[in-house]
Amino acid sequence: MAKPPNSISPFRLSSLLRLQKDPNLALHLFLNPNPNPNPNKPFHYSLLSYDLIITKLGRAKMFDQMDQILHQLKTETRFTPKEIIFCNIITFYGRARLPDRALRTFDQIPSFRCERTIKSLNTLLNALLSCREFDKLNEIFVGWDRYPGPDVCSYNILIRAGCLMNDLGSARKVFDEMQKRGVRPNVVTFGTLISGLCGNNKLDEAFRLKEDMERRFRVRPDAFVYASLVKGLCKVNELTLAFKLKDEMLERRVELDSAVFSTLISALFKAGRKEDVVGVLKEMKENGCKPDSVTYNAMICGYCQEKDFDAAFGVLSEMEKKGCKPDVVCYNVLIGGFCRAGNLREGIELFEDMPRRKCAPDVVTYRTLFSGLCDGLKFEEAALILDEMVFKDYSPSAASIVKFVDELCQAGNLKLLLTILNSLAKGNLIDVVTWRRVIPMVCKNDKLLNAHVLLETLLMT
Known part of the structure; x- marks a missing residue:
């Protein structure tokens, strides 16, 4: 008589889930931990098992299945879920650009008998920022009093959102609000604001803020603050001031990374001073920066x-x-x-040598070469690149397509134009602009058979 398989314990289930790489198999194991379940003795899952399966499903973007597990978790009465589980779920939704699901998860935390703290609030803010849901972030900011007390991280996220929107007024408003609430800004706060100001060529304001952070708030600028200022100065060709700032970093023993030196090198080339690049490279070496x-x-x-x-x-x-x-x-x-x-x-x-050099071309490579071939009137070569792009599910820029089609129409090259349109049709890349370029040429051309085929190609898209 065959011996019945042994039941596994909650601890053993957690171990097996941790080892299982396939999320589908892990889900099946979680839902069916024992081959012969006893209906009068339900399996007692551990909180760790829930955490492990939710993490695996979230990473695999199996969100419907993850919701199924969450629904089951809500019925548990033997323990209270930890807030970190919901923070992870919110993060998964943020990475997947699903802001509504992230908000829903945050709102549901209390229904799991779990207290929401600043950790879940900041996780939600980060998720909304990843999704570029600036309006929703502003709604939370306006209704701060309904949420756990915001900390410096909360305000930093909102300041970052304002800078990404190029709404420096909004970012400054958040900065002022945090001070009113007695939240002390840190180096990340100032770094974000200074980077935003430099990106908008507001260098005078950026340097005033740097001075303010040191004198008033006693916060020492870090490498990111200096790098933003150096980049801003190089952008407006203020190389003398940029190099002075680099020297200040050395004097204050702020760690110099390659980003600062690379910015200076680019600026020297732009200013026609390539002979000075050797000196920058030498200084990099002297300061242990590879x-x-x-x-x-x-x-x-x-x-x-x-x-x-x-x-x-x-x-x-x-x-x-x-x-x-x-x-x-x-x-x-x-x-x-x-x-x-x-x-x-x-x-x-x-381009053809890149695979041998173990570097695969990306969409930018293809677009760059296709645009260059179009500009150089190398139509046959451009057609081959376009076909390869479409095969790899890449698409050229709309401007390049229009330019290419225009050139072929002006040359009256119906044969190649048909080939191009077939390639574009494969990638669903024929738009109204292409129609407008092609139809007049077709109507004027006396090669009616080709014109008929051309129109059929357009109509099939």
């Missing part, structure tokens, strides 16, 4: 702007020798430089 892909890309971009491709490839070689693998941004910069200079053959060769 050049990374951002630094090398800044140099490659600078040389490409000057059409000095030998120097650009020299940087690429140096990059590889130093063990810094060139990324797709690096190749996109080089291909873009070749295209702007009219060196389309070199751009195509580099």
Whole structure:
């Protein structure tokens, strides 16, 4: 007689769930922990088991199944769920761009006999920020009194939202409100505001705020604050002040990262001072700051702007020798430089060489090359790139499509135009603008058979 399988304990279930990588199998295991369940003795799940299965389902974006588990959790009376479980769920919804579900979860926390604290509020604010739900964030800000007392993190998130909207007035309003409520701003608060001001070329205000944070609030600027100011100064070509700020960082022993040096290198190229780049690289080395892909890309971009491709490839070689693998941004910069200079053959060769260099082209690579080929009137090559783009589920910019179709219409190249429209149709990329460009040419053309086929292609989209 076969021995019946042993029942597993709640502790054993948690162990098995932790080891199971497949979320579907984990869900099946959770719902059916014992092969021969006793209807008079229901299985007693542990809180850890709920936490584990909810996490696995959330990461897999199996939200309907996760809701099923939550509904079951609500019926538990042996324990009270921890707030961190709901924070994780809200975070999953934020990453999936599902703000309404994140809000619903936050509102439901008390129904699980769990107290909402500032942790779940800040998690909700972060989720709404990820979803760019600025109106909902403002509603929460206006109704602060209905929520757990906001802390500095809460205000920092709202200030960040104002800066992302380029509504610095709103960000400043939040900053003033936090002081009225006795919440002390920290370095993140000032860093966010200063970055927003620099991004909007309000450098005088940014420097006044830096001075205020030091003198009034006794908060020391960190690397992010300095990097924002250096970037803002370089943007308006104030290189002397930017280098002074870099020296101030060294004097105050603020850790200098590659971002600051890379920004200065880009600015030097832009100002026509590439000979000074060597000095910046030397200073990087002296301060123990190793050049990374951002630094090398800044140099490659600078040389490409000057059409000095030998120097650009020299940087690429140096990059590889130093063990810094060139990324797709690096190749996109080089291909873009070749295209702007009219060196389309070199751009195509580099594009075709990318897989051998173990770097896959991305949508920017394809768009850059396609646009360059269109500008260079290389229609046959552009058609091949377009077809490959559509196959990879990429799409060129609308402006490039319009330009390409216009050029083919002016050249009266119905055969290639038909090929292009077929490719666009595969990707559902034919819009009203394309219609308007193509129809007049078709109506005027005397090759009626081709025109008929062309119209059929348009009508099928």
